[in-house]
Amino acid sequence: MGLLLTLFAASPALAAGYRYWSFWDGAGGRWAYATQGPSTARPADGATLGFRFSVSKDAAAEAAQPRAAADFEAVCGGTAPAEGKKRVALVIDFGVPEDAPAGETPPQGTPRTACAQLAPAATAAEALAEVAKPLRYNGAALLCGISGYPKTGCGEPIEDAPKPPSPASASADADPESGSDSGPSAGLFLGIAAVLALGSAAVWQSRRRRR
Structure with missing residues (x-):
């Protein structure tokens, strides 16, 4: 987090x-x-x-x-x-x-x-x-x-007005995990959150098995 x-x-x-x-x-x-x-x-x-x-x-x-x-x-x-x-x-x-x-x-x-x-x-x-x-x-x-x-x-x-997307980034905008000129996208933040959540769950499972 x-x-x-x-x-x-x-x-x-x-x-x-x-x-x-x-x-x-x-x-x-x-x-x-x-x-x-x-x-x-x-x-x-x-x-x-x-x-x-x-x-x-x-x-x-x-x-x-x-x-x-x-x-x-x-x-x-x-x-x-x-x-x-x-x-x-x-x-x-x-x-x-x-x-x-x-x-x-x-x-x-x-x-x-x-x-x-x-x-x-x-x-x-x-x-x-x-x-x-x-x-x-x-x-x-x-x-x-x-x-x-x-x-x-x-x-x-x-x-500043938002910059129009370039042709090279047009296809990337369709991917919810791709970034944009204004910084990391919401998809990327959600992906990181999911990875952190999975990591926490794995640690919890490991500790539970040791008990």
């Missing part, structure tokens, strides 16, 4: 993801998850910033990157420098329809790029507001919407 309880405890639980706008730093031509929020990060002249809307399980490890290159020259190369201003390249990726909230679709023309010219002390949030209004934040200053997308929601948890 202890083995049975251990197997139940080891079964993986449904993981949760989050639907949100992630913020990226394009330093060195590669996207890296930003270590600060847009409202506190102050990009230097020549910086490239990325924003991506998606459903991701883990912020740093599994968040979806912007699908356009982190290329400052490609975005701001045609914008002449201005005295007393810094240039910041922005890549805004509204994501894929599968990650959109119910009843909404990503705006057309994604990813979008824009070159913001602003004061040297301006934040990433100010650079974004320069090119992609309206922005929407929640009470904790979490970025919830860019250019009005999405209209509602802000970093809400999303439970």
Whole structure:
């Protein structure tokens, strides 16, 4: 019975993801998850910033990157420098329809790029507001919407949907003792319980004969 309880405890639980706008730093031509929020990060002249809307399980490890290159020259190369201003390249990726909230679709023309010219002390949030209004934040200053997308929601948890069975496992699903992607099946647990019960009965019979 202890083995049975251990197997139940080891079964993986449904993981949760989050639907949100992630913020990226394009330093060195590669996207890296930003270590600060847009409202506190102050990009230097020549910086490239990325924003991506998606459903991701883990912020740093599994968040979806912007699908356009982190290329400052490609975005701001045609914008002449201005005295007393810094240039910041922005890549805004509204994501894929599968990650959109119910009843909404990503705006057309994604990813979008824009070159913001602003004061040297301006934040990433100010650079974004320069090119992609309206922005929407929640009470904790979490970025919830860019250019009005999405209209509602802000970093809400999303439970994983059950994975469809693969062709290779379709025949196994018909066997009550076969496993599945979500862990050991009920048939396997019952089989283990039966083996444990038979083992206990054999020990009891052996002790009875010795008496």
